[in-house]
Amino acid sequence: MSVVSSAIKPTTATNGRKGPRGEVRIFATWCKGCHICVEFCPTNVLAMHPDGNYPVVVAPEKCTACHFCDTHCPDLAINVKKLD
Amino acid sequence: MSEHILSIQDLDVSEGQIPREDWFESSITLQNLRKNKKFPTIWCSGCGIGVVMGSLIRAIESLGLENDQVALVAGIGCTARMPVYMDYNTLHTTHGRALAFATGLKIARPEMKVIAIMGDGDALAIGGNHFIHAARRNIGITALVVNNSIYGMTGGQYSPTTPLDARATTAPYGNVEPPFPICDLAAAAGATYVARSTVYHVLELDKYLAQAISNEGFSLVEAVSYCHTTFGRINKLGTAADMMRALKDNSISKTAFDRLPDEERGSNTKIVRGVLHTKNRPEYTKVYHTLVDRIHEETIQRRNYGGN
């Protein structure tokens, strides 16, 4: 478990954006690879894993915690926690 | 890149079951799934039914209901496979009959929130009669109809909501039967809360579900979804994401719809989303149980104070 917690590092680097940022977690064993989260993420935080049928976070700093992905995931396999 | 992904080796629970600790705590939906049920769910990759499941859980949570207080009664079909995953009292019944089972349960346990979960074929074809009468009685049941316009579980036969001319496995030359307007039917039959949204507009769906469950009488929420595996494939409508996008592009809010000029309203083919009908009518168990209490009380009085 500690492997996961420490791996999620909210970045301090900003790109001039204000507003909420979110922490994305992906439960790969539940994901069936439908791409909905990747295709609809408004800021392109996600992309499909090159070797696996699940998404990965490629741009964590761009997450605005809009919650589109976790409310539209058919498998409840992605979860966004709003960061303070 | 892969560090934030919880792979199977990191789990300290057996394969397929929900994760504990920090994942769990941040997710209302995960918290209300059955801890002893195996996941992932059985639905096809990208199916909107899973989206509705999340929406339903959030709606129930927003009302502060106890899990023991909630009963989910489902018919048969892909949509009806929803309840087994959720940590409530769940009853998976026979095709088309969810509302009838739910009626008995609600009369026995009027204090429970009873939600009937049905697909379009289940609720409107074989279940049509029970749909009409549950609405007529205005019994305190919430009917959640996930409308994907097809019989998905059995491989893609046309349903009472399949659009005209669309193809299906039992309509190889195109469907010649006009579809049912589910919401109009519910309102005409006596439902006191009728709303429609789509699995794209999921937060709106959360809201309507919460309102529907709060409504004392018979509520109907039509959750428009898609079946990309059968209907979508036969009619060449693309991937799940494509069909999700189509729901966004082909819908209109009720307020916008009402502002359209008459001819445009008449020829509208977009999905109209909104609270379409509300009415104030006495709820069945309230009326009947009040009557029973009175007769019961009179009988006791008569027994205690003589007379026949």
Added chain:
Amino acid sequence: MTIRLMQGNEAIAMGALAAGCRFYAGYPITPSTEVAEVLSRELPKVGGKFIQMEDEIASMAAIIGASVGGLKSMTATSGPGFSLMQENIGYAAMAEIPCVIVNVQRLGPSTGQPTAASQGDVMQARWGTHGDHPIIALSPMSVGQAFELTVKAFNLSEKYRTPVILLADEIIGHMREPIELPDFEAVEKVERVVTDSPDMYKAFRNEPGDVPPMASFGKGYRYHITGLFHDEVGFPTQRLDEIDPWLERVNGKFNNADDILLYQTDYQPGARTAILSYGASARTARHAMKQLRAKGEKVNLFTTQTIWPFPEAAVEELGDSVERIIVPEMNLGQIALEVERVVGRKKVVRINRANGEMVTPDMVLSAAEA
């Protein structure tokens, strides 16, 4: 204890109340409608609930829903309605939901003759719903039995977690006889008791010979009930190692259950002829037996209230001691099939009538004296 002149259907309704029935859902159909009418009036007096559903399918569904919600529940119908109820009866058998289904048999098939009697649904009561499943069916032969067997039906349904069919007929349903009504409070009732905590509770645990206790919804036991084949906690399964134990346990439910087999024997040593019957035809059988004995003939009489499971052992024993068993019934030989199966076809004499008229004692006498 009061003595009242009562109609059979009314006695069934009274039996339900005495047994603790607090929910009825049904659809009017001749010749069962009086059961509904009486209960619509009497249930509210004891705080019970009555609803007339839109059809028999919904009625059967509603009584299962109410039973899951914790109320003892019943419906009543006749042939055409009984046919409609079959799918959901199978559901109750599969999901092991206690409930009582009254079938006041009328002449069929199809619309038949609504006001004429028959015993034509015997095999349907056993196999009307698809798939291998056990069932209990009881047939009263008097108004008094209509009351008693309804109480028994509820108690058996709760004890064994099974739907129970009260297989009455139009004659018993519509006739009037004096009946001794006991004090309903004093009538013995089987209640649901769950002692496991919710985490330990297995709604469908497969201990052979054991009936898992039934928890009602809303009492802290949030479990899943389904008509699909399921594991011990109720989740759908396709695993043979979960299906096979269920098949064995559930289909073996009534194997050694003496409390289910209700019948009377009136035997004479040396008798070579027996008459076996049930329901209204048992009255014919009894009358014929008396007539034969008055003529000096030795005759055994076997009258059974339990139709399913068929009292095989007792009938086999009877068959061993006589040369022939006469089976009068108002159908073309449905229980006769069971008797033949158990004692051999050569020993069985069928006396059948399937036109709405009772089998007469004369018909039995002619067969006995042939």
